[in-house]
Amino acid sequence: MIAYLLRRLIGAIPLLLGILTIIFFITHLAPGDPLGNVGPNVPEEVIQQMRRNLGLDQPLHIQYFRWMGSFLRGDFGYSFAQNRPINEILPETLWNTLQLTLIAMVIIFSLGMLIGIVQAVRQYSLADNLLTFLALFFYSMPGFWLALMFILLVSVKARQWGLPQWLVFPVSGMTSVGAEFMTPWEQFTDRVKHLILPATALGIGAAAGVARYMRGSMLEVIHQDFIRTARAKGLSERTVIFKHAMRNALIPIVTLLGLYLPFLLSGAVLTEQIFGWPGMGRLIVDAIFQRDYPVVLAASFVISAMVVFGNLLSDVLYAVVDPRIRNG
């Protein structure tokens, strides 16, 4: 197992370098450059000088080797748009995004699995039908629309209806103005309140999707012979469902988990946009529009690394939940 992991990890290195090389040339081949956004009134000489200051006057292959050299030394360089080292920008933004996406992931999988199991166990009951309806509803609604509806209901309307303070949520941002003067506990609750709306808007649609997978997979398992055997042995229903059925039904969910991992660090543009959350999604999209090459590359590196490791992790998790794969 360890040898297998090592082999996969070492294999990932040329893969990542290849991805970065391709992205480097694609972003530089796209029309325009980071100075396209300075006003039209700026004389060409000034733009040429700015280009020299940023090292963009060098031939492309020189720029590539320079960038690759500093990347291999762990330095992503400077953001052209923010004029700050990326090694300063990236940790801040990643942490902002992680707070949001981790909570969203918890919502997606705990809620999704729970609903799926309930539906499978109570197949064709009123609860099953109702949950199917709700799941399809949330699954079909675009995230940004849900986000706006959440703002409407629990920020705007809640304030007008005079609901208690703990039911009124802030519209946007990560913290309240003046949060730096709060006690640690107040700061924590403030942050949680700011997180709930965006995390729910981000997670609920995907949770509905996971619920559908879980229900289908559970139903398939629940009608198999070994479940009947377990029941015949006189095991309690709880043991049958959670120990025997659920574990076997988890395999497709584990695949999903692996697919969702990159999302942890790539963020979600629309949700971040609406809730004013300074995360990776906004960083990347802004960087692409501004042709901020170093930021595009750094962010692509983070995301492609997550895709590679997400796949690896879900392969490992298969082995954990399914002994057949481990032995094979």
Next chain:
Amino acid sequence: MRYPRRILQLGFTLLLGACGGGGDDGGGGADAGTPTLGGTAIMGVSADFSGLNPVTNSAVATGDVINQMLFTPLIQYDQKLQPVPYLAERWELTDTSVTFLLRNDVTWHDGKPVTAEDVKFTFDMAKKPETASLLASAFLNQVKSATVRDPRTVHFTFEAPHAQALDGFYWAPLPKHLLGNMSPTELGQAPYNQQPVGSGPFKFGSWKKGERLTLVANPNFPQALGGRPNLDQMVFRVIPEATTMTTELLTGTADALGFTLQPDQAKQIEAQRSVTLNHYPSREFHYLGWNNTKEPFTDPRVRRALAMATNRGQMIEALLQGYGQPAHGMIPPWSPMYTATEGVPYNQAAARQLLTEAGWRDSNGDGILDKNGRPLRFNLLINTGSTLKADLATVIQRQLREIGVDAQINQVEFQTMLKQHKAREYDAVIANWSLDNFKVDPTPLFSCAEARKQGSANRTGYCNPQADQLLQQGLRATDANQAKQVWAQYNQLLQQDQPVTFLFWSEDLGAVGPRLQNVEMDVRSKLVNVEDWYIPANRRRS
């Protein structure tokens, strides 16, 4: 991020409807009572600021914060856009030079006095080509050198005389004692720009990137320049989505917002009782650019005919909801240099006639005019991401179709569009232009010298020696009235030639919530009297 704008728009209407009854009383903006000290105001901005450095900054919103809050420019503007003393207490102006006497009571936020050395240092830094400073190209292009006479006196010489020479000095010095050793190429990335020591009425507080910038009142700001601002703190919150930002304003979690309102959003805001809409002239005009180097636009008659076929009034009413006025040249109606110019009238019959004179007629009966077998058909280039430009293109396409001209809209991503526009690889384009300052200078857009340069701002390739002559006269005139007359003639000539068809000057649309009082916004800046803003004690946030 200009995403599903239309759908978000729906949300906007819903949210606004929901907020309708929410306001507690009449809107802010107007003066109600006596200003009191204290309180924190929150202003929503759509994008984060760039480095807070007067020399390397190139963003308009950042420039506002630099010139109105953090730093002390040599001059400021009064309401008539005439330069008035600010850091410079008085000056002696001649045709070839200006000598500024600086105030002795302005200090850097670390306590050191602001001196003539700082001013010269900043000038020299900006003028070095390696700095690539926009200050140098936009403001100081006609200023040759600076000499320090004594710690309070600095003398500048000009390259050439100009009627509005003082307008070149709307910029603030940097502290020499903190940046004296900085190499010009690295000034843009200096850590200083992330937490500047300024000299203005507000001091730098803190900056969480992508989230908020906090500035605090400077208690030591000289009384003669307005003294300590009324507010304790000013917080700029980055809220990229206009719908969210407006909701924050309506729920009272933000006090003011600027930049981002679309005209239809502004219309809806205007109907809200608790919020005041501030609409004021912007420095930006939109125009329809013709590629003067390419058939059929090499013929001024064709350009003039197409101008006659575009109905600006309809665009302003329908697309800007009335927040704008027609443009007949690049001198805005609010400029002291403005003379009302008769624009080319909207007249379809005259347009058709002019095209017939130029040899364009519909010989094959397909509804499109043609000449020597070539139909009057062209590509109209616009960039994606701008609803206004897309709508404008549709309107223009329809208006031109009525006189038998076929405009095919070609919408491409912004940077791609820019590249084609710069390289003159287009037929016609819808673009906008924003004035850096109040100095009249059409050189970059319309001079022959720029027309000959590759990738210059003269993207139409327009060159008329007669216009160039007037241009030189206008720039060299030192008497304001004389200059104004020359510019009026120049404008008239541009109307004849129509290198571009000027469409309209749009308005900036900002809004103020019920807490904040005494807010003025005008063409100078949306922060023009920020030190006078105040929040009555009973309306402050707990």
